[in-house]
Amino acid sequence: MKTILLAGAAGKMGQAIQQVIAKHDDWQLSAVLLHHPSAQSAFPAETKIFYKLDEIQGDYDVWLDVTRPETVFQNAAWAIEHHIHPIIGTSGLTDDQIQTLQQAALKAKTGGIIAPNFSISAVLMMYFSGLAAKFMSNASIEEIHHPDKVDAPSGTAKMTAAILAQAGAATAKPDDRRLDGQSQSNLVDGIQIISKRQAGYVAYQSVNFANDYETLSIAQNSLDRKSFMSGVQLAIKNADQQTTLLVGLDKMMGLK
Structure with a gap:
């Protein structure tokens, strides 16, 4: 037992x-x-x-x-x-x-x-993002969690930033224009993380890559605990x- x-x-x-x-x-x-x-x-x-x-x-x-x-x-x-x-x-x-x-x-x-x-899909999202960062080095993160989550950025976002940085990625031009009263921006390991706390979400994260004339987003969404x-x-x-x-x-x- x-x-x-x-x-x-x-x-x-x-x-x-x-x-x-x-x-x-x-x-x-x-x-x-x-x-x-x-x-x-x-x-x-x-x-x-x-x-x-x-x-x-x-x-x-x-x-x-x-x-x-x-x-x-x-x-x-x-x-x-x-x-x-x-x-x-x-x-x-x-x-x-x-x-x-x-x-x-x-x-x-x-x-x-x-x-x-603990989400299997979130772990895979981080893994695939680490692969993509080797080929698309301009990367940023957006994460949205329920309003009761007290820490921002989330642990997942900070771990993702570390994975991206280890692969040689960084945010080329951090963008604060999207921010509102429910959002905050942090630079972690050279990666911009936009954190939002919003009703209706459990846990969502997208990792966004940009090269000249192309973009890639890898997103994961936990709909229930x-x-x-x-x-x-x-x-x-x-x-x-x-x-x-x-x-x-x-x-x-x-x-x-």
């Missing part, structure tokens, strides 16, 4: 993940970490409920984190220290924090994965087999 501690279980992603766990006879939602006691009645009677890190007791195979940017680093560090394999689905970690967690994971021999996006569950399942199946802390679901999909 694979035992899972789900941090952020009361949120929309957490609730969807609970349904996935329940469908697997060999997985168990053994514990949850919550911010507020009000959601206590939503969990099976056998699930332990904790509200603070120092309250947590018991041994767990996997720590699945879908909390908030301001708590994710502390949560992940605690999990690694206690030899619980982390699956980090919360964005907001800085490069320095990721490196610190990776070093801690190596020392503890407790690997896992940081997944900026259920679209993330295939990636969640892949991560749960493989996280406790890792001895290093991977970054990106592509590492578990065999993409190079």
